[in-house]
Amino acid sequence: MMDYETINRAYAILSPVYDFLFDKIFYPGRVAAVDLLEIRPGNRVLEVGVGTGLNLPLYSRDCNVTGIDISKEMLRKAEERVLTLGMVNTKLMVMDGSKLAFPDDSFDRVIATYVISAVPDPVKTLLEMRRVCKPSGHLVILNHFKSENPVIGMFERLLAPVCTKIGFNTELKLMPLLERVALSPDQMHRVNLMNGWRLVRCINP
Numbered sequence: 001m002m003d004y005e006t007i008n009r010a011y012a013i014l015s016p017v018y019d020f021l022f023d024k025i026f027y028p029g030r031v032a033a034v035d036l037l038e039i040r041p042g043n044r045v046l047e048v049g050v051g052t053g054l055n056l057p058l059y060s061r062d063c064n065v066t067g068i069d070i071s072k073e074m075l076r077k078a079e080e081r082v083l084t085l086g087m088v089n090t091k092l093m094v095m096d097g098s099k100l101a102f103p104d105d106s107f108d109r110v111i112a113t114y115v116i117s118a119v120p121d122p123v124k125t126l127l128e129m130r131r132v133c134k135p136s137g138h139l140v141i142l143n144h145f146k147s148e149n150p151v152i153g154m155f156e157r158l159l160a161p162v163c164t165k166i167g168f169n170t171e172l173k174l175m176p177l178l179e180r181v182a183l184s185p186d187q188m189h190r191v192n193l194m195n196g197w198r199l200v201r202c203i204n205p
């Protein structure tokens, strides 16, 4: 399991180059993920692990967006983006996704893109996302999960020690994770390069 120190260290180093490395390559998934939220005017949207805020320009201006992240360095970049884009509907906060400081049922939509394998405790984080999402609200997760293909799975296992050092867990499996938090997918898609990332929407029970 990854610890907070490793994650904070990894993203402090990555933050200046994060957009350069991850903007273009992960863009198709971002657009599809925000589309799946089906945001309605006035909706309250929570983005967990908002990072440098690459998704922020994709949200409509008639909803209220709260972005949280554990890394101050990543959030600093997101703040610059919010200022540059004049996104007055967006609030950013340093917060741990596994201990969200919001009351139950606070948000209509909750999203985490490229995050769930980058947190120390994916189960707790998803349970928190569920807790703060209203009943019938949309929960959207976009991530790379461990492949069911044994050959790719073997490469992922080989890469695991390196990936852990830079803050990614390559061993996370989608369906067992969803089962542990009692969520079932309402929509599932494969996105990005070689369809290697999974986009999942669950309707909060």
Ligand SMILES: C[S@@+](CC[C@H](N)C(=O)[O-])C[C@H]1O[C@@H](n2cnc3c(N)ncnc32)[C@H](O)[C@@H]1O
Pocket (backbone or CB within 6 Å): 007, 011, 022, 048, 049, 050, 051, 052, 053, 054, 055, 068, 069, 070, 071, 074, 095, 096, 097, 098, 112, 113, 114, 115, 118, 119, 120
């Ligand atoms: C790969 S980045 C993804 C950033 C952004 N969601 C995106 O789509 O570009 C993972 C983010 O998760 C954040 N993170 C890791 N653990 C976290 C936690 N426990 N709570 C909140 N954010 C966390 C990291 O700081 C980092 O900004």
